[in-house]
Amino acid sequence: DAGITQSPRYKITETGRQVTLMCHQTWSHSYMFWYRQDLGHGLRLIYYSAAADITDKGEVPDGYVVSRSKTENFPLTLESATRSQTSVYFCASSVSFTSTEQFFGPGTRLTVL
Amino acid sequence: AQRVTQPEKLLSVFKGAPVELKCNYSYSGSPELFWYVQYSRQRLQLLLRHISRESIKGFTADLNKGETSFHLKKPFAQEEDSAMYYCALYYGQNFVFGPGTRLSVLP
Numbered sequence: 001d002a003g004i005t006q007s008p009r010y011k012i013t014e015t016g017r018q019v020t021l022m023c024h025q026t027w028s029h030s031y032m033f034w035y036r037q038d039l040g041h042g043l044r045l046i047y048y049s050a051a052a053d054i055t056d057k058g059e060v061p062d063g064y065v066v067s068r069s070k071t072e073n074f075p076l077t078l079e080s081a082t083r084s085q086t087s088v089y090f091c092a093s094s095v096s097f098t099s100t101e102q103f104f105g106p107g108t109r110l111t112v113l
Numbered sequence: 114a115q116r117v118t119q120p121e122k123l124l125s126v127f128k129g130a131p132v133e134l135k136c137n138y139s140y141s142g143s144p145e146l147f148w149y150v151q152y153s154r155q156r157l158q159l160l161l162r163h164i165s166r167e168s169i170k171g172f173t174a175d176l177n178k179g180e181t182s183f184h185l186k187k188p189f190a191q192e193e194d195s196a197m198y199y200c201a202l203y204y205g206q207n208f209v210f211g212p213g214t215r216l217s218v219l220p
Contacts, residue, residue: 035210041212042199042209042210042213043157044210045208056206058208101158101159102159103158104156105156107156
């Protein structure tokens with residue numbers, strides 16, 4: 001079941017570097033999401049996208065940039081990584097934003113030194 | 114700010130015992146609430162949603178607007194229920210997840 005994949009699965013980078021996390025889904029779901037998961041906070045929504053070329057901020061968007069040129073891809077870029085962005089990042093997709101199931105990727109563990 | 118709280122980080126019960134995972138939310142409108150589960154080495158997945166009023170794997174959850182709660186219950190826990198459970202709230206154009214509760218069902 002490789003409907004939604006993330007790459008890389010693990011990444012170590014240094015403060016100030018640009019990092020891009022990739023997310024790809026094969027279901028043609030309209031909505032895609034990026035979350036970060038930190039101890040004690042659960043998952044927090046960073047950005048979401050309702051369709052190609054339509055993106056919007058979630059709860060914690062600062063320091064992140066997204067794009068969605070194709071329905072199936074939703075990359076997340078940290079333009080200048082900071083230690084506070086060390087986290088596990090999850091991508092998800094769904095048919096719609098509400099009342100439907102979100103399908104999650106396996107996660108990317110990012111460490112910023 | 115809209116919040117979801119799950120007061121227990123870890124809940125341990127014996128097999129066959131009842132289990133209740135607590136979830137409280139703060140939201141002034143009509144909430145849409147979900148329970149997600151993550152089994153060991155598996156992806157996060159939807160367990161149930163309150164609008165469906167469904168029972169999945171023996172679990173049920175009732176929305177109590179007066180107490181702003183959406184507790185997850187199962188009358189007889191099984192070892193395969195051991196996992197991380199997250200309560201989630203949808204409002205406006207945002208999803209908020211609680212910090213999660215790790216359920217450990219002991220043999």
